[in-house]
Every structure is written in structure tokens, then in C-alpha cells.
Amino acid sequence: MRADRHDFSVWVRAHHPDVGGDPEQFAAGIERWRAPCGEAGSVTVFRSRRGLWPLVCWARRRRRAKRHLA
Known part of the structure; x- marks a missing residue:
């Protein structure tokens, strides 16, 4: 991916x-890059910018609450 x-x-x-390339060829190249690969098409996946931190924080709060109740 990278x-x-x-x-x-x-x-x-x-x-x-802007650096001297042909606009028509550039547009055609962009369309080729955007075209879905294979027959299955493209897959869209949502990934939070914060990563797994919301889940980690939730788990920590839950553990603290369980210890407090015990």
C-alpha cells in the first residue's frame, strides 16, 4: 500500500x-489510477485517526470500574 x-x-x-505535463494524458492517467483493481471492485474501510485509543480507554475505564465495585 505504501x-x-x-x-x-x-x-x-x-x-x-503545472510542471509541463500534458493535461489530457494526466487526466487519463488519473482515471487509470482510480479504476478499481480486479473484478471485485474497491473496498472502503473506515479507520479512525485516533487508531485503537478509544477502545483502549474504554477497556481501562471498565477495568477500573470492576475493581472499584469489588
């Missing part, structure tokens, strides 16, 4: 119309 993003960034920097 390599794909890097390859895309390098491609954009080399072919962007």
Missing part, C-alpha cells in the same frame, strides 16, 4: 500539467 502511494506521488510529480 509503495503504491509512493509510486502514485512520483507519477503525479512527473506528469502534472
